[in-house]
Amino acid sequence: MIIINKLFNLKGRTSIITGASGFLAEKISFILADLGSDLILITRNNKFINNYDTIIKKKYPKIKIRKINCDLSKEKQRKELIKKLNHQKINILINNATFKDNNLVDYASNFKTQSIKKWRDSLEVNLTAVFHLSQGLSNNLIKSGNGSIINVSSIYGLYSPDWSIYKGSKLGNSSAYASAKAGVIQLTKWLSSTLSPKVRVNCISPGGIIRSQPKKFIRAYTKKTSLKRMAKEDDLMGAFAYLASDASSYVTGQNIIIDGGWGN
Secondary structure, three states: OOOHHHHOOOOOOEEEEOOOOOHHHHHHHHHHHHOOOEEEEEEOOOOOHHHHHHHHHHHOOOOOEEEEEOOOOOHHHHHHHHHHOOOOOOOEEEEOOOOOOOOOOOOOOOHHHOOHHHHHHHHHHHHHHHHHHHHHOHHHHHHHOOEEEEEEOOHHHOOOOOHHHHOOOOOOOOHHHHHHHHHHHHHHHHHHHHHOOOEEEEEEEEOOEOOOOOHHHHHHHHHHOOOOOOEOHHHHHHHHHHHHOHHHOOOOOOEEEEOOOOOO
16 A cells, blocks of 8 residues: 555655755755655755845754855856765755846847847856756766756746737846747757666756736736746645655656646
C-alpha cells in the first residue's frame, strides 16, 4: 500500500534553489521545507523577499538553511559556487534564477531597439547558468541516489507573444527571454536523456503571474485564459512538490505547462 505522505516526503534531502531572493523562490522554499527538505538558497545579494528565510527557520526549526551569494551572470562566480558545493549532498536542483532588468528599454522594448548586450546578459542567466550548474553539480545529484533537476521556463518558451495584450501599457516582451526559455525546455530534454537513469530532469513553464501589472494588461491577459485569471505563485507549488519528490519517480524529460489554459 502506497501512502501519499511517503511519496512526498523529502526528509534527509537537500534542495538548491537559485534566484532565491524572489517571490517564486519564497513559495518554493516553503513548500520544500514543509516536505522536510534542507535548503541551499543561492542569491545575488543575500536579500530575501519578506525575510522568508528567517520565517522558515522559526516555522521549521529542524530544517537546515544555507545561504550563498552568487551572481549567476558571472562564469567565475558560478565556478566558485560549484567548487564550494563540491562535497555537498544535493538531491534537488531548482534552476529558478531569471535575468531581471527593471528598465525594459533595450530589453523588452520595440524589437528594433532590443540590444545585443541585454540579449547576451539574458541568455547568460536564463540558459547558460542552467547548463553550467546542471553540469557542475551533476555528480552531486548522481551520488544522492534520487537526484532531480527542475528547470523553470515560461509559456513564452513555447508560444509567440500576443502583442494586443500589451497595448496601452509600458510592459513588453523580450526576444532574448523567449529564446532562452525555449532553450531551457530543450536543454531539459537533452539533460534528461544524458543524466538518466540516476537523475531525473523536468521543466515547469508558468503563465503570467499576477504582481503589480497595470489593470488594463491584467484584464487583457485574463481574457486569454480558460480559468479567467492570472496565476499566483501558489498555483505552481503542486508541480514543484511533485517533481522534487518520489511521486514523480517515473517522470523525466517533461515540461509541465501551468498557464490556466492560456495556450489552449
